[in-house]
């Protein structure tokens with residue numbers, strides 16, 4: 001469910017995430033546990049333009065940021081105002097990279113394209129790449145979008161999001177700290193923020209893109225109620241403390257806000273409890289997962305095949321070709337005798353009459369350079 005707003009978004013904004021579904025309250029038993037949780041991460045690079053096919057080094061730089069931000073080892077912690085110092089949390093969550101997949105796609109901005117209700121980027125058959133073990137791994141799809149958001153994260157327990165579409169979606173220029181990562185979203189905080197949503201953290205202002213009337217909350221006690229998203233802070237300046245809304249100073253440097261990457265620095269103890277409870281109750285498979293790398297699978301571009309249009313053929317044999325090229329078309333009967341040969345190079349469909357054929361089974365051998373395709377043809381006039 002998307003909230004429609006009456007005011008306009010900045011030209012570029014971080015997060016297009018859905019609203020969180022209703023979820024059980026944090027379990028204090030789990031919240032109090034101090035064990036480290038390591039979440040295996042799969043990164044699917046689904047690219048159209050070559051620059052979207054980001055390097056392994058750029059992926060690695062993102063993993064490092066996640067491991068700093070979720071362990072309170074990040075730069076910028078010293079800038080957190082003293083009034084919030086006690087709330088700063090080491091989430092005790094780390095991420096291990098278990099696989100990178102690379103897929104070339106014909107779709108531009110595939111990250112938020114849907115086909116029949118299915119999110120294309122999450123499905124190999126729709127131009128993207130299937131999730132790997134989504135119950136056990138955090139799947140991150142890095143691909144371009146058809147809007148100006150940097151990313152998106154799915155909430156756990158959302159009945160509208162199938163398991164195979166659960167994860168985070170990050171634009172390549174908002175991912176990691178090197179390569180094509182571009183200011184102001186070039187410190188890896190989009191993935192930190194979207195991973196927060198994946199672990200059930202809401203925006204500090206609550207529902208919608210902002211909450212100017214202070215009517216909604218993020219269900220976390222130690223993030224002060226606030227009105228704004230700070231998404232307009234994408235230039236040189238970060239917000240200055242204290243910035244008051246809803247009757248108190250805002251924690252605008254929380255990772256679940258939307259300013260430039262360098263303006264964010266912390267999760268809170270309350271967010272830690274909520275995220276860890278979500279893992280225990282809504283994403284328990286993450287706790288049974290392993291950091292053993294999955295064999296990297298580079299997807300071969302699927303070879304485009306000529307298509308036999310009508311089969312069985314009645315009055316004519318017609319073929320469609322994937323590209324404008326010179327094709328030799330030879331037809332053999334079941335005894336292996338050549339009964340027809342032609343060349344075709346126009347790019348238009350090839351057509352020939354069945355008049356000179358008797359009914360029966362044939363094999364069409366289509367040669368294009370060194371590539372040969374064999375198709376079984378039935379003629380039944």
Ligand SMILES: [Zn+2]
Pocket residue numbers: 015016017193197203
């Ligand atoms: Zn968000």
